[in-house]
Amino acid sequence: MAQTHPLNQEVSLSIIKTACSNCNLRELCLPYGLSLEELERLDDLVSTRRRIKRGDHLYRAGEVFDAIYAIRSGFFKTDVLLEDGRDQVTGFQMAGELLGLDGISTEHHTCNAIALEDSEICAIPFSRLEGLSREIHTLQHHFHKVMSREIVRDHGVMMLLGTMRAEERLAAFLLNLSQRFTARGFSHAEFYLRMTREEIGSYLGLKLETVSRAFSRFQEEGHIAVQQKHIRILNVNGLKALMNHRAS
Amino acid sequence: MAQTHPLNQEVSLSIIKTACSNCNLRELCLPYGLSLEELERLDDLVSTRRRIKRGDHLYRAGEVFDAIYAIRSGFFKTDVLLEDGRDQVTGFQMAGELLGLDGISTEHHTCNAIALEDSEICAIPFSRLEGLSREIHTLQHHFHKVMSREIVRDHGVMMLLGTMRAEERLAAFLLNLSQRFTARGFSHAEFYLRMTREEIGSYLGLKLETVSRAFSRFQEEGHIAVQQKHIRILNVNGLKALMNHRAS
């Protein structure tokens, strides 16, 4: 839909220029709560739009940080590498979510961000964002909320990794995905996974075989229908029950 | 040293008033990088100092958020509760560190902060902090770095919980404590744990028996000397080696 018309540079440019002010993700993304006039000022700042092909890096751990990225379309994973070769997926990000917040701390990115499907991102130069948020209170506050939300999300993952068993983790993961797809206007009950079993396992602190077995078991029990990456949730409450089941 | 002189209200007041400008934690805490004049403006904002007794809550999950807290002295833990009764320690905080950042997101605290020893905190009203950081670029930027650092820290914990075995987790934990004590001018090799084995276990996603066994094993192998909560690190490199050992 945001496709370039090679024969008409005018049209193409006007579409490319399309910034926050008429992005349909503005209620999920940074522009949330801004007035029209404020939105236009944010537009000026979000100059760079970039396409990232499936499998390509948006940034790599160690690179200098100078911008955060809003996902306009597509799907990403972030992962951290340990010196000894072990790595862990720290999150999956979809349209409207921000990438790169971890880089502010040291002015270098601390993880890799990799596109799991062809994606489009908006680069937001960080120092300019700080500048603008010194002038626009709403933007400042919303940005703080987004960072804080990331911290809360991480605590949720810590909870998951620290206290839940394999099937609970996977149930929580599916419900979380479902809820985020819903917020973007997609079906809550049917979606395609963009990541492999191994990536899911890495995120959930499990081996891919365990993830696969859990999927099979959920299917046997009628909670979901799995066909490779295509998931249909048949019984949301069943999954929810799985999660809160085992008191320790 | 920051004790009140009951006979001399003048002195006592002047000591109480002692704010960021001559706090010896200012290089670790929010004031980092501020000029003298800026520091004084921050002082105005950090009006409330509070003592929290060991075992008491600084705040509870669900309470309305309106301030973040800087630890002036003492030691805290934060934990999250699941509906089914399971809980997990999400962090241990010491002098100079900030508490409450998770509350910005929803305007309610999402975890409990509990003092593990008698402590003293500075309350920083959040809306006023936002106001001041709109005026003081350095403060704004430093605050963003602190939030980002928290995100990076959480990724580290996720890594630990997702990919490390029990002994690696405990080694990482001890090294992290040691490093933070060092930054505060304490011995890197000898310290008292403020938390129980159960709390360590909760943080590391292990049972208290496993933590206890790992301590014993570290002692047998000559890496540390343990006597209840008193820890002496005898071989830092031994611990570090334990951490990076097992490539998966």
Added chain:
DNA sequence: TTTTATGGTTGACTTGGATCAAGCGAACGC
């Protein structure tokens, strides 16, 4: 001083998920 409570250690046994291994199915390049 003894008593009680709380936290820590250690041992015996169990188990959930890892590991190893084989086989299958869909997608892609040739």
Added chain:
DNA sequence: GCGTTCGCTTGATCCAAGTCAACCATAAAA
């Protein structure tokens, strides 16, 4: 169209950490 590759599933076995249980140490209460 066919082989190759990659990702997924499933089974058999193993082991790290959990569970259960007994006991010890320290500190506070009586």
